[in-house]
Amino acid sequence: MSRLPRPRTIASIALITTAMLAPTLDADLLLLLQDEAAPDDTIVDGPDPIAATDRGVVLEYKPSGGYVHEFGADLSGGGSLSVDRGFAAFKVEIDPGGDFKGSVGVAWGGDWYRFDGTSDLSPAPGVAPWSDIQAMAILGSMSWQIDREWSTTVGLNLRFAGERDADVGDSMTVGGFGAISYAFSRTLSLGAGAILSSQIEDSLLVIPALVIYWQATDTIIVSNVLGPEVYPTGAGIEVAWRPDRVREVAIGTRYESRRFRLDDAGPAIRRNGVGEDTGYPLWARATWRFESGFRLDLVGGISLFNSYRLDDANGDEIAKTDLDPAPFVGIFGSWRF
16 A cells, blocks of 8 residues: 655754744755655655664665756845856765664855946955855764654754855854654654854854644645755745645745855955855745656745845954845756665
8 A cells, every 4th residue: 555654854954933033044054954854755655664674774875966046136235146056965864774863964065156346245346245155064963763753863064165265264164953853643743943053253053943744635735844955055934736756846935044254365355254145035846756766856936135245354244235136047956876
C-alpha cells in the first residue's frame, strides 16, 4: 500500500517568526538543514520508517545548485542596481539505522552586484560600494527521533562572507541552533527552537524559530520547508498545490538578509567595511520531483522593501538606501543518491 511518510520535522529551517523579529540571518545555517525538517519528497511503500529494522550505516548524498537573476531597479538616492546570484552545495546524510541521524555539508554562494551611476551608497562619485561577494560555509547537524511524535535537532555552522580580497578572519561568523518538534499526525507537524549566531560587526543574534508542515487537503500543503534545496536564506512560508508525486506549484514569501565584509580597496571610507542587502521577495514556484532523485525548481517573482546599507570597519552606518521593487527569475536543481 502506498502512503506518504510521516513528516520528519526535526530542524528549524524556514522561519516565520525569524523574518519578523531579526534584522539579519545567518543564512547558511538554514541552508543544508532544510531537508532535515521537510517531509519525504515521494510516496513510498513499506512500513513506517520508525519501525524499520537496522540496516547498518546508510550514506545519502545530495549535490544542489541554483541561479537567480534580479532585474535592474532604481535606487532611491539615484543610480540603479541589478544582481546575479549563484548557489551550490553538497550534503552527506548519515543514517546509522537507529534513532539518531546526522548530516555534514559545504555551501557556496556568489552575488554579483552591478551598480549603475552614483547612489547614496557610493563612497565617491561614480564608485560602486562593492561588487562581487563570495560566501562559503561548513555545516553539520544531528537529530534524535525521541519517539513516534517527538524529535529534536542541533546544528552548527561556520561561515565566511565577503569580497574576494576581504580579510578571512574578519569575514567569519559562527552559529548554532536547537529545535524540538511534534508530529500530531501524518498531515500536521509543528516545531520550535532558537538560532544563535555571531554577526559581522554586530551583536550576537538570538532568535526564535518556528516550523510548520500542514497538509490541509490531499493536494494542498501549507509549510515553510518545501522550497528549493540550495536557496540559502530560509524558505519563508508557502502554500503549495501537489497534485501527484512529481509536480508541485506554490506561492510564497520570506525575509532575506545578507551581511558581508568588504576588502581594503577603493576610497578610505569603505575599506574593510560591511555591506548589507535585505528584502522581502514574493514568488511563484513550479517543481518537478523525479524517481531518479532529481528535483527541478523554476522560480519567478518580485522583491519588495529592498534596503542596502554600507557600514564602516567598525559596523557604524555610513549610508543606507532603498531599491524599487525588483523582478527576478531563478532555476534550482538537486539530486539525491
